[in-house]
Amino acid sequence: MANMLTTGISGLNAAQIALTTVGNNIANAGTDGYSRQTVSQVERISQQNGKFTIGNGVDVASVQRSYSAYLTTAMWSSTASLSRASTFNDLTTTLNSVLSGSGDIQGSLDSLYAAFSTVANAPSTSSGRQSLLGNAASTATMFNTLGQQMAAQQTSVNKQISSTVDSINSATSAIAALNKQIKQAGSGAAPNDLLDQRDALMNQLSGLVGVSAVTESDGTMSIYSSAGQTLVTGNTSFNLKAVPDPYDASRTNIADSAGNDITTKLSGGSLGAMLDYRSTVLDPAQNALGQAAVALASSVNAQQAKGLDLNGNLGAPIFSIGSPAVSGSTRNTGSATVGATISDVSATTSSDYIMTYNGASWGLKTTGGQNVALTSNPDGSYSADGMTFSVSGTAAAGDSFKIQPTRNAAGSLSVAMTDPSQIAAASALTTSAATANTGAATVGSVSVSDPTNAGVLAGATISFTSPTAYTITDAGGATIGGGAYTSGQPITANGWSVTLSGTPAAGDSFGVAKNANGLNDNGNALKMAALSDSGVLSGGKVSVVDAYANLTTQIGSAGAQAATNLTTQTALNNQAVSAQQSVSGVNIDEEGANLVKYQQSYQASAQIIAAAQTIFTSLMNALG
């Protein structure tokens, strides 16, 4: 009888615990990170009673989390990938919006080139010249705007990197604290709530940065970053640090707790996305935009310098643009400073460079780590990739400098010219064949090749001593050049270049002189308008408009790839979460069925007790 009661009570208890668990499952059906719990019941040890054994009721062995370590780990990994894809997509979407929202640079460039054409069609009309300067200013403003928007995103990404590092640190310290509590709970009943909380934090941390986790025998979880650093072990967490870049204080890098720079080693999560985005999309885009700005300024200014303005002077620059940015490492110990200028736009790249002194000589690498040959010039400067570097002071071994040829160029583009009469529409030089010439040679073209030559406008005479040889004399009669003549080959001296064609006779001469009387000429304006399709970059293959089109495709591709990757990662994450939820998630219908089952079980157990009471009462009555 007592046995029957105990058995009934054990059934009641078990059903009660099961009902409570079902209630808890239903209550937490929508709780993030909650794992469905199930009651595990075991048969009580039976009483040996000679020939048979009598069952002794039921015991609740444990309330277990429905948990699969494999599926949960897979979910964390997919969370890291999804979060990376999602953040990357957000950033590239912003960049694409910035690009389309910052105005029509191609249209603006074409208006500028059309303005040169308008000046060519009416070289003396001041309204055409004035509107050319207006077009130049609006083109510069468009480059400025897009450059500033990109710089603003750079700043914003750096801030987000800092705040993400803070979030990572608070997650790892919370996990360390949970590790401590879980360890204290020891080998007794599993602390389901703490484990769920830790898993949820771990999932959150996976979204911030790629991590891996190992559960130790004492129940604590050790966490390692994708770069291999220990972030959590036992109840200790190790903080990551947001530190300024040694070359650029406004750029945020990541250091581990020991202070080592691990920026390039981290991957996964939103932090990995931001670091990747910054180095593979934003930096190159800023450099490419800057390169287009430099190409515009240098091509227009170079052609401008080869013509004459309305005052008869060689053209002054229309645009001004900043020089390459050079910054020394904060770790430098020497006194050296490095200056950089762009000497050949067509040879520039969109890379950034690190120039390092090894104690004996200077070496140059791209920030991507590729060696670049550095040529020593006679004047002590160095040249590489279209730039010239001048070093002053004394460098110590290991000193290094970062060179960003075009990073900030788009923001620094501006119009330097205010007086429209300074637009050099006219050709600088004219040539004339002497009237006494008897040969068949005619002047093909004349152009300025080096406007910095002091004698370029001084005038000269090319005299043929035979049909195949010539000498060049300056205005004072001094010989300044000469050579063998080939029809169609340029004859050069004093920074100009003349092409003759046909066969001259001995004694023929041709004069080269400043275009003194022809300031209404439009030869140079036509050449400036033709810059519209002239290759400037990449060895003279890529025009300014091409460079902008390439930048658009580059930014667009980054956005399209990010969107595709997000779709893929979302699907993968759905699968991983579905699989994990199929084990750990709560199904209300299932809980409803369990509720009915345990309710019935409770009622039945209560009935056992009632039966025991009836039997006992019957016995008492019989005895009474």
Place this chain on the structure above:
Amino acid sequence: MSIRISTEWSYQQSLTTMMAQQAAVNASQNEVTTQKRISVASDDPAGAGKAISLSHMMAGQQQYSDSIDSANTRMSTETTTLDSVTNLLDSARTLALQSINGSLADADRKSIATNLTQIRDQLLQLGNTADSNGDALFGGTSGTSTPFIQNTDGSVSYTGTDSQLYASIGSGLQIATGDTGSSIFMNNANGNGTFNASAASGNTGSLVVGASSVTDATAYANGMASNGSYTISFDGAGNWTAKDAGGNPVVDAGGNPVGGTYKDGDNISFNGMTIAMTGTPAAGDTVAVGKSQDQDIFGTLNNMINALNSGASGASLNNVMNGQIQALDSTQLAVTNTQVLVGARMNTLDQQSSAYSDLKVAYTNALTAVTDIDPATAISQLSLQSAALSASQQVFVKAQQLTLFNYIK
């Protein structure tokens, strides 16, 4: 393995699906409203790059078309001006021919001179014609608005340049948009274009020099090279001899002095040249023969005016007027040649212009294909997406009603 569906997850999934569908509907709506399939570069990176290239090409052609319009305006002005010049030259020629009509009185010749003076002044004005920008049409590349300036002695100087202005009307294709005043009005060879034979002003006979030509180019060139110029002298009997620039007798290829007997209407020929003459020379009359020199039309007219005002008549007037008519014809030829060139250029402009009109249509179509939506496709896609969203919403509502708790009482 039985599949357990987490209620919360399935709820979230349905929600995510609906949100994705809503985003798709929104994107399609945006496409239909703007008619553009590329709103940001990532919508179609290659297409966005291509759109820039196409827009740039169209802008380049617009630039060329604008230059063509501008060049056309300038050329039309030049055509009209040159037509007027031709008319004036025709009038001048007619007047010059009239003036050598022997029956004219001195007053008639003076009146013709007055007419010619007006023509000269009108020509000067035409030479200083401005284009639509106010720049001199015939000033070359000079900034001056009056390339032709009349000096106090009535002669005219050219202050423009000998370079032409060009317009860029295609990639690597430049076309001259004007002709220099020097080539039209100033640098025109007198005589027959190669050499000039003129009777000396002091001649007393009735000899009049007529048309001349080169009959043997090699003999002419060799003769001019070795002699420099010639002077033909007549004696009273009609015999002529020729001397070179140094005053030495001219010899033919065989080493014999050239010379012969002339009578009214004969040609005199030596060293590759033939010169027609009429009338009878007096003893000591000479005819100078030299290479053609550049002469400007204003000088030509001034020479005519001066001769007509000088009171001269007969052979001496005829000789002056004949020479000047030759020079005037030379200018007329230069004008005609320029008109032909201008016509050819305007023809080129028209051809380029119509090519650009055709290309513009082609490029616009290409650009539309890259950047614009196909309305039919976009709208049917939008209705499909809307239908799918509406279906998902209905399914969501139905599925959420399905729970066991509806039946546990």
